[in-house]
Amino acid sequence: MALKDKFVVRLTAEQREELQRLATTGARSAALITRARILLLADADTDAWPDDQIASALHTSPATVARVRKKFVQEGLNKAIQRRPPTGRQYRKLDGAQEARLAAVACTPPPEGQACWTMKLLADKLVELEVVESIDPSTVWRTLQKTRSSRG
DSSP, X not given: OOHHHHSOBOOOHXXXXXXXXXXXXXXXXXHHHHHHHHHHHHBXXXXXXXXXXXXXXXXXXXXXXXXXXXXXXHHOHHHHHXXXXXXXXXXXXXXXXXXXXXXXXXXXXXOTTOSSOOHHHHHHHHHHTTSOSOOOXXXXXXXXXXXXXXXX
């Protein structure tokens, strides 16, 4: 049994209209337009094309066609045409005000008994001052590396 037979795309009239609109009007990402066209060509209620023919016509891979078809059958139209949100994205640990506070602390004299600020000492000081709940010393280092201030 081929993958095409397993995931049969059947579009309603409303879905077909929406896909036609997405594929032909407005500024959209190329990937979204390609996915919309894949579904339109794979619709079993019209003259459905084979996956390899769709891939060739749209300059994409048969695996992409199969993935879009599978996503449509399992999760619906919106999930099939929309891009997945990025996973594992690292968000900024410190906002602008917190970065400014870090730079200000780094420019103060080091704690008693220390010759200079270490990244660990700065991280601990930010937690102590309740600027952040927790922070890794490497994040402190990367943040200070971006600043133009002299810490010496």
